[in-house]
Amino acid sequence: MRPYQVATAAAIVLIAAVAMFDSRAAFNPSASTAPGDVGSRWYPFWAASIMGVASLIVAYRALTTPQAIEGVFEGSRSLFAVLKIAVPMLVYALLIGGIGFRTTDFTYRILPPFGFYLATALYMGLFAWWIGRYKIWWVAAITVAFPIVIFAVFEIGFRVSLPKSFLYTSGLLPF
Secondary structure (H helix, E strand, O other): OOOOHHHHHHHHHHHHHHHHHOOOHHOOOOOOOOOOOOOOOOOHHHHHHHHHHHHHHHHHHHHHHOOOOOOOHHHHHHHHHHOOOOOHHHHHHHHHOEEEOOOOOOOOEEOOOHHHHHHHHHHHHHHHHHHOOOHHHHHHHHHHHHHHHHHHHHHHHHHOOOOOOHHOOOOOOOO
């Protein structure tokens, strides 16, 4: 048994249950929903339910699969493996909004905001190349295709605006 995995899975199941309860009106027609439209609460409900089911599977496997004798983190290789994931995630989060500071009169930008789509393209490309060890043509395909698909799903399909890049404000990209 791995108690830390069971506890994490239980916390995620609780979060999913709260999200499902909050979006339970997805099954009731609302005044602002067109006939045949599923409404805006459909996506959060099903995303939370999938997350909850996946967490229950993780908890079940953690309870039934024997734990290895050696520790999870052994030596500097394990620390490097964690940092290899954590540092790019931090850089990704910083790239979305950019790096800068604001005074009462001016906003100073050290790094312009890359927005969600451009930062996601760089993040996915980096991971495909560095961790996935994909060929460069696969990296290029992932870097170009993934943000376009996300743009189509969120901006066109769901009509949800996500943070835009400095290339959007200059008119060079639609995102």
